[in-house]
Structures are given as C-alpha cells and as structure tokens.
Amino acid sequence: MNWLYxxxxxxxxxAIVAGLLRILRGPTAADSMLAAQLFxxxxxxxxxxxxxxxxxxxxxxxxxxxxxxxxxxxVAFALRTWGGTER
Amino acid sequence: MTDAMGIFDIMLALVLPWLxxxxxxxxxLFRAVVLFISLGLLMSLAWVRLHAxxxxxxxxxxxxxxxxxxxxxxxxxxxxxxxxxxxxxxAEKREEEQxxxxxxxxxxxxxxxxxxxxxxxxxxxxxxxxxxxxxVAPGRLGPAVAGQMGQSGVQSRVTAVxxxxxxxxxxxxxxVLFLAALGVWSLTRVRQTPQEKVPGPxxxxxxxxxxxLMITVAGYLVWxxxxxxGGAFQGGAVLAAAGxxxxxxxxxxxxxxxxxxxxxxxxxxxxxxxxxxxxxxxxGGNLLEYPRQSAGSWILLIESATAVSxxxxxxxxxxxxxxxxxxxxxxxxxxxxxxxxxxGEGA
Amino acid sequence: xxxxxxxxxxxxxxxxxxxxxxxxxxxxxRKILAANLMSSGIFLIMIVGAYGPDQALIDPVPHAMVLTxxxxxxSTTAVALVLVCLVQETTNRALxxxxxxxxQRGRTDA
Amino acid sequence: MAFxxxxxxxxxxxGIPFFVSGTIGLLRFPDIYTRLHALTKADxxxxxxxxxxxxxxxxxxxxxxxxxxxxxxVLVASSASCHLVARAALRKKIQPWSRx
Numbered sequence: 001m002n003w004l005y006x007x008x009x010x011x012x013x014x015a016i017v018a019g020l021l022r023i024l025r026g027p028t029a030a031d032s033m034l035a036a037q038l039f040x041x042x043x044x045x046x047x048x049x050x051x052x053x054x055x056x057x058x059x060x061x062x063x064x065x066x067x068x069x070x071x072x073x074x075v076a077f078a079l080r081t082w083g084g085t086e087r
Numbered sequence: 088m089t090d091a092m093g094i095f096d097i098m099l100a101l102v103l104p105w106l107x108x109x110x111x112x113x114x115x116l117f118r119a120v121v122l123f124i125s126l127g128l129l130m131s132l133a134w135v136r137l138h139a140x141x142x143x144x145x146x147x148x149x150x151x152x153x154x155x156x157x158x159x160x161x162x163x164x165x166x167x168x169x170x171x172x173x174x175x176x177x178a179e180k181r182e183e184e185q186x187x188x189x190x191x192x193x194x195x196x197x198x199x200x201x202x203x204x205x206x207x208x209x210x211x212x213x214x215x216x217x218x219x220x221x222x223v224a225p226g227r228l229g230p231a232v233a234g235q236m237g238q239s240g241v242q243s244r245v246t247a248v249x250x251x252x253x254x255x256x257x258x259x260x261x262x263v264l265f266l267a268a269l270g271v272w273s274l275t276r277v278r279q280t281p282q283e284k285v286p287g288p289x290x291x292x293x294x295x296x297x298x299x300l301m302i303t304v305a306g307y308l309v310w311x312x313x314x315x316x317g318g319a320f321q322g323g324a325v326l327a328a329a330g331x332x333x334x335x336x337x338x339x340x341x342x343x344x345x346x347x348x349x350x351x352x353x354x355x356x357x358x359x360x361x362x363x364x365x366x367x368x369x370x371g372g373n374l375l376e377y378p379r380q381s382a383g384s385w386i387l388l389i390e391s392a393t394a395v396s397x398x399x400x401x402x403x404x405x406x407x408x409x410x411x412x413x414x415x416x417x418x419x420x421x422x423x424x425x426x427x428x429x430x431g432e433g434a
Numbered sequence: 435x436x437x438x439x440x441x442x443x444x445x446x447x448x449x450x451x452x453x454x455x456x457x458x459x460x461x462x463x464r465k466i467l468a469a470n471l472m473s474s475g476i477f478l479i480m481i482v483g484a485y486g487p488d489q490a491l492i493d494p495v496p497h498a499m500v501l502t503x504x505x506x507x508x509s510t511t512a513v514a515l516v517l518v519c520l521v522q523e524t525t526n527r528a529l530x531x532x533x534x535x536x537x538q539r540g541r542t543d544a
Numbered sequence: 545m546a547f548x549x550x551x552x553x554x555x556x557x558x559g560i561p562f563f564v565s566g567t568i569g570l571l572r573f574p575d576i577y578t579r580l581h582a583l584t585k586a587d588x589x590x591x592x593x594x595x596x597x598x599x600x601x602x603x604x605x606x607x608x609x610x611x612x613x614x615x616x617x618v619l620v621a622s623s624a625s626c627h628l629v630a631r632a633a634l635r636k637k638i639q640p641w642s643r644x
Contacts, residue, residue: 004553004556004557008556008557008560008594011560011563011564012560012563015563015564015566015567016567018567018568018571019567019570019571021571022570022571022579028576028633028636028638030576030629030632030633030636030638031576031579033629034570034576034579034580034583034626034629035570037583037587037622037625037626037629038566038567038570038583038586038587040618040621041563041586041587041590041591041618041622042563042586044591044614044618045559045563045590045591045594048594048595048598048611048614049556049594049598052598052601052602057607060607060610060611060614063614064610064613064614064617067614067617067618067621068617068621070617070618070621070622070625071620071621071622071624071625074621074625074626074628074629075624075625075628077629077632078625078628078629078631078632079628082632082633082635082636
C-alpha cells in the first residue's frame with residue numbers, strides 16, 4: 001500500500017483517539033456529541049483512503065453508509081435527549 | 088508502506104479495550120452512551136482491517152447509527168421518568184456513590200470483591216489459554232465454501248453461507264428478530280407524545296433529503312449483496328435508519344400508517360422465508376434447498392422481503408411499543424391512574 | 435505473528451471488561467452496555483479466527499455468524515431497554531436490589 | 545496522468561492538517577460554540593480536500609461520482625446536526641464564552 005494513504009489514515013486515527021479525550025472531559029453533553037460527530041467524518045475519510053490504498057471498492061459502500069447515518073445519533077441527541085419539551 | 092498500517096492496527100487494538108473500560112467507568116451515563124457509539128465506529132474500522140467488509144457494513148449501520156439513537160432515546164425516557172418523580176432515593180445514591188473515585192467510596196465487603204475479581208481472572212486465564220490452544224488453520228471452511236459456490240446462485244461467499252448453505256440459521260435469526268418485536272409490542276404501547284413543535288426547516292430538509300437516499304441505498308445494498316458485501320441485514324438496517332429518522336422528526340405520515348399494514352410488513356419476511364423453505368421441500372429438495380438454476384432469484388426474493396421486515400422490525404423496536412389505536416386510549420388513562428395510586432401507596 | 439492477532443487480545447479484554455461491568459455496575463442501563471461489550475469481544479475473537487492473509491483463505495462462516503449475532507444483539511438490546519424503562523416506571527429506579535433491604539429501609543424511613 | 549496524480553497527493557496532504565487542527569480545536573477551544581466552529585472546518589474543508597485528491601486520482605467516473613455523493617452527504621449531515629446541537633445548547637441556556 002502506498003505510504004501516502006496509510007500514513008494519512010494513521011493521522012486520522014490519532015485524531016480520533018485524541019478526540020476521545022473531549023468526550024471524557026465533557027463538560028456538557030453537547031461537547032461529547034460533537035466529538036462523536038467528528039469521529040464519523042474521520043471514519044469516512046479513513047475508509048475512503050483505505051479504499052484507494054488497498055484498491056478495495058467495497059470500502060466506499062461502507063463510507064457511504066457511514067455518511068448516511070452520521071446525522072442519526074446527533075439528531076436523536078438534539079431532539080430527544082436534550083430537546084423536546086422544556087421542563 | 089505497511090509499517091504505518093501495523094501501527095494503525097496496534098493503536099486500534101489498544102484503543103478498543105481502553106474505550107470499553109472508560110465507558111463502564113464513566114460516572115455519567117450519557118457520556119457512556121456516546122463512548123459506546125464511538126466504540127461502534129472503531130469496531131467497524133477493526134472489521135475492515137480484519138477483512139470482514141460484510142460485518143463492517145452491518146456495524147456501520149447498526150453499531151454506529153441505530154444503537155446510538157436507541158440508547159439516547161431510552162436515556163431521555165429514563166430521565167423524564169425520574170424527573171417526574173423527583174426522588175433520589177437510597178439505591179440511586181448508592182449508585183452515584185459507586186461512581187465516585189475509589190478513595191471517596193464507602194468500602195463495601197472488600198473480601199467478596201477480591202474473591203470475585205480472583206474468580207474472574209481465573210476464568211479469563213482459562214479462556215485465554217483455550218484461545219491460544221485453539222489450532223490456527225486459516226480458512227477452515229473457506230475452501231469448502233469456495234468449492235460449492237457454483238451451486239449457490241450468488242457470487243458473494245458470505246451471502247451464500249447466510250442464505251443458502253446455512254439458510255436455516257438465518258431463518259431462525261429472522262424469527263428471533265420477529266419475536267423481539269412481538270415481545271416489545273406485547274409489553275408496552277408507544278408513548279403518545281403531545282404534538283411537539285413542528286420540525287424546523289433544517290430538520291425537515293434533512294429528512295426530505297436523507298430518507299429517499301437511505302431507501303435507495305438500502306435497495307442497492309440488497310441488490311449488490313449477491314456479488315459482494317451487502318445483503319438483507321445491511322439493507323434492512325439502513326431502511327430502519329430511515330424509519331428512525333422519520334420517527335425522530337415526528338412526521339405525521341408515520342403516525343397515520345395503519346397498524347395492519349405495519350403488522351403485515353413485520354410478518355412479510357419471516358412468512359416468505361418460511362413459505363419458500365416449505366416450497367423447496369414440496370418441489371423435492373430438503374428444507375431450503377433451492378432448485379439449482381433459479382437459486383439466485385430465490386435468494387434475491389427472500390432477501391428483499393427480509394430486508395423490508397428487518398427494517399420495519401428495527402424501527403418498531405426503536406419506537407419501543409405497539410402503535411396506538413384510537414379505541415385503546417381510555418384504557419391507557421385508566422392504567423396510568425392505576426400505577427399512580429400504586430406508587431402513592433408504596434411511598 | 436502478525437499485528438492482526440493483537441485483535442485477539444483486545445477481544446478478550448473487551449469480554450473481560452464487559453463481564454466485570456455486568457457484575458459490578460448496578461444501574462441496569464450500564465449492565466446492558468456491559469453485555470454489549472461482551473458480545474463485541476466475542477465477535478472480535480471469532481472474526482480473528484476466520485482471518486487469512488489472502489482473501490481466498492478467509493473463512494466466511496464466522497462472518498455470517500457474526501452478522502446474525504450483531505442483529506440479534508441489537509434486538510435483544512432494544513427489548514432490554516424497554517424492560518429497563520418499565521422497571522423504572524414501576525419501581526422508580528433502574529436498579530436491581532434485594533427486596534428485603536428495600537422494605538427495611540421503608541420501615542426505618544417511616 | 546502523472547500530473548493529476550501528484551495534484552491529488554498534494555490535495556490529500558493539504559486535507560489532513562484540517563482534520564488535525566479540527567481535533568486540536570475541539571480539545572483547546574473554550575466553549576461549545578467555538579468548538580463547533582473548529583469541527584466544521586474538519587468536516588467541510590478537510591474531507592473536501594481528501595475527496596478532491598482521491599477524485600483526481602480516480603480511474604473511473606463512477607468512483608468520482610460516489611466520492612462526491614459521500615462528501616455532499618457528510619456536508620448535509622454535519623451542517624444539519626451541528627445546527628440542531630447548537631440550537632439545543634442555546635435552549636439549555638449555555639452562555640457563549642467571552643473574554644473576561
């Protein structure tokens with residue numbers, strides 16, 4: 001595999017791992033949710049890079065599913081966990 | 088350069104357990120759920136690294152998407168229930184205390200805990216030993232499956248195993264899903280949310296854009312499943328995501344779906360699967376032994392029906408109860424009054 | 435020894451952490467999370483067992499089993515979540531606790 | 545062809561720092577609204593450059609189309625969910641940070 005793709009994927013994975021700290025630290029729930037949102041995008045990028053690097057087209061389908069469902073958790077959070085009727 | 092991928096693997100393999108540990112140790116339930124969503128995402132990357140694209144697809148749809156929505160909504164429901172009662176009692180205090188750092192925690196039965204830890208580690212050592220002793224023969228059943236591919240009617244090996252060679256497993260699995268939906272429906276009704284605010288323009292646009300795309304991608308996944316990664320499970324999961332999005336946005340169309348239609352959609356997949364299993368027997372083969380020439384079409388038919396049912400089932404599981412029927416409203420009011428009286432007595 | 439087999443370790447660790455959490459934590463939602471962790475660990479071990487360096491050497495049967503496992507685990511999770519909500523609705527807490535202890539407390543409070 | 549390939553490489557190399565800085569922003573910025581700002585840079589520009597680079601290196605047109613579709617989907621999803629999260633935060637009366 002070309003060095004470019006693997007190194008780039010490694011950088012993105014490190015970004016995810018660093019972002020985990022934000023989830024652990026909080027302070028509010030929305031901050032954690034944002035970090036999860038960033039992971040989704042990083043995951044898409046990693047999959048696309050690996051798909052090119054390994055010459056494996058299936059990974060693009062996985063990236064597509066990732067991109068489709070990226071909003072689901074955040075929408076559930078904004079509408080259900082935090083949103084809805086104010087108390 | 089493969090070195091970078093080696094580091095990638097090491098990092099991923101170490102982060103997964105660490106994440107699991109932090110998830111369970113986290114004092115905040117919400118944070119634990121978000122960590123669990125991230126775990127699903129990373130698991131999906133791990134499946135890719137382990138050359139399991141089918142599993143990665145399913146995990147991407149379910150682990151990173153659906154489970155998150157499921158837990159987040161349940162969390163909301165639990166919190167709302169607790170807030171309505173406004174009592175933080177002994178048991179919950181104990182739970183909170185347990186979440187404090189160890190030095191502040193009240194020491195409770197250290198002997199029992201040490202014993203449990205000891206037994207757990209012995210068990211794990213045995214398990215790990217067994218794992219190491221397991222003979223590693225790559226592709227144990229791989230060649231056997233590859234040899235029979237010509238008869239399966241599909242090109243994807245995982246799909247061939249799922250729907251042809253071990254079709255009865257999948258049949259039973261579809262039944263399990265159906266039973267789960269049945270269980271949830273017999274336990275509760277969907278909470279009648281008072282018509283909340285109209286979904287804002289952003290949400291409405293999102294739904295309008297994403298739902299048709301999700302349905303298209305679900306169809307694509309079912310279709311492509313015969314030749315490479317994809318299939319009924321992944322397609323069904325993406326379909327379920329569309330349903331969850333519609334439920335979240337509280338679109339009126341969803342509430343107006345007649346419950347008979349829903350029931351038929353739930354049954355469609357299992358019923359068709361069962362019928363074709365029996366039909367195979369009546370043609371002259373064994374259970375789920377499709378005729379050689381048309382095996383591909385049989386599989387595609389079963390897969391499409393199953394995908395629809397899985398989608399509806401998962402969305403129904405997310406909704407968390409059977410849909411309302413107008414005639415049943417009074418009964419609920421009575422029941423909630425009942426429980427209130429009971430709670431009052433208990434307190 | 436390829437780095438791939440490191441995932442064996444992480445599967446085992448996930449299983450252990452999940453088991454520990456299942457026993458140790460008292461909130462039911464956390465117990466469900468722990469059970470999910472355990473199943474993830476088992477899935478990992480199974481898929482590593484099916485791994486082969488070449489696409490043709492990969493054993494597709496565990497893949498199919500894990501695929502069904504993922505769906506079964508999400509459906510059981512959903513049922514369990516509904517049950518937790520019901521438990522909290524009827525007892526005002528999402529915990530499992532011995533009944534006798536609770537009654538004693540009620541008496542002392544009164 | 546080689547020129548396009550090199551151009552693609554440069555694009556990918558430009559894209560990665562956006563992800564890294566997005567993560568750093570997520571870790572270092574003081575409140576949720578500023579973190580939101582950092583996040584969208586990674587989503588839009590970072591993934592945009594990576595997709596552009598990969599599209600320049602792609603051999604087939606349908607790969608390019610799929611890459612673009614994925615990027616657009618991420619754009620829509622991230623902007624919508626960031627909007628929803630920010631609105632929820634405002635409703636919860638979380639004060640924007642100010643230098644004081």
